Amino acid sequence: MRGREWVDEAVRVIEAENNRSADTHLHRLPLPGHWGVQLYLKDESTHRTGSLKHRLARSLFLYGLVNGWITESTPIVEASSGSTAVSEAYYAQLLGLDFTAVMARGTSAEKIALIERFGGRCLLVKDASEVYARAEAVAADSGGHYMDQFTYAERATDWRGNNNIAESLLGQLAREPHPVPEWIVAGAGTGGTSATIGRYLRYHRLPTRLAVADPEGSAFAPAWDAWRSGKGAAAAAAATGRASRIEGIGRPRMEPSFIPSVIDEMRTVPDGASVAAMNHLARFAHLEAGPSTGTNLWLAWQLAAEMVATGRTGSIVTLLCDGAERYRGTHRDPAWLAGQGIDPAPYDGMIDRFLESGRWNLTPLGA
CATH class of the missing domain: 3.40.50.1100 (Rossmann fold)
Structure with a gap:
């Protein structure tokens, strides 16, 4: 398909x-x-994924799908402090897509474990201000889609x-x-x-x-x-x-x-x-x-x-x-x-x- x-x-x-x-x-x-x-x-x-961000992740995936940004082979990348990444990892797994979360090193171990439980990969950066550029770069290097929750959440x-x-x-x-x-x-x-x-x-x-x-x-x-x-x-x-x-x-x-x-x-x-x-x-x-x-x-x-x-x-x-x-x-x-x-x-x-x-x-x- x-x-x-x-x-x-x-x-x-x-x-x-x-x-x-x-x-x-x-x-x-x-x-x-x-x-x-x-x-x-x-x-x-x-x-199902334990937080308010479940709603956002669902909306972001649907938005990416109907815009033609997400296909059957698109790696998904997000910059997240944790809960959005947990929910996006769940939806990526539901669709059979690879998922990478770029997060600050201080993100709780419990959230990291949840992301990995849903098949996601966590990339930790030292400074929280680095997550945006790093996520965008990971998406570009992999030919993936940067979900960019901070831009697209409101729309x-x-x-x-x-x-x-x-x-x-x-x-x-x-x-x-x-x-x-x-x-x-x-x-x-x-x-x-x-x-x-x-x-x-x-x-x-x-x-x-x-x-x-x-x-x-x-x-x-x-x-x-x-x-x-x-x-x-x-x-x-x-x-x-x-x-x-x-x-x-x-x-x-x-x-x-x-x-x-x-x-x-x-x-x-x-x-x-x-x-x-x-x-x-x-x-x-x-x-x-x-x-x-x-x-x-x-x-x-x-x-x-x-x-x-x-x-x-x-x-x-x-x-x-x-x-x-x-x-x-x-x-x-x-x-x-x-x-x-x-x-x-x-x-x-x-x-x-x-x-x-x-x-x-x-x-x-x-x-």
Whole structure:
């Protein structure tokens, strides 16, 4: 089977895989009833490849297939911090294609093992800023296709609907007390998820606002600030940062798929707070998640506190991006955290105190 016939079959295989998959769960966290505020977690860890990036990988493969970039003999190459590469390795294996992930050396061993389990090969580079050029070079040398998630994430996903993440979570809210949420909270790695959600809300004329939580040092929050202050697209595009210590979100540079104009609110979350919120979720709701989920939750809790303080009722939805098992040797390991200079201790207890008092104290313990 070759040419268009192979592409037709590849699209069918991916669509059939999606058709066999149930939707991801929407968990409701137990908040005090008199607040009139509900907080939900869209659990993307229940995908076959264990993360939010399963949706992106499916979209990127379909995009490459229908554009004629991927054929029956095309090696697939990606620059990734881990989860996208895990999901792309799965789809490459599904189609019988070779897959190489170019990643920073600090990527968790658990994610590397998952990529290899799905038949992928991992090429580790010392500096995270090298992954783009190295991936492009590997694709060129092998005659392969560089998936380039950071460019194509925002255009490969259908933001109008087609069971994208926004349509999915809003459908699941239909019988809840506040079916149209006040806020949807997401992180940004490529920017594709926030672009899809923001565009969907505007296309369907929904009053829901989109908030993006950014880890410390990332270029995205300064880019959004530049756009919001009227400095223009060029100033936003010139924003720079450093490599994120929260895997999967935050970038040292502005990415083409990050669209600041669809975001209503953006705040920087300290890395220690991300880990503290991740740990709190495990104790509070018995949901084991990774650190990017903690980043999302820290902002979601702040927004809930602001709603309580102003007497506003409604719902907030955020994303459980992946499970904790991928971070046993990193963000779940106190020794690793200490080596990275990430200290969750000052932020421990802040969410519990909010749940008890209804007031958010922005001052970490010991500060």
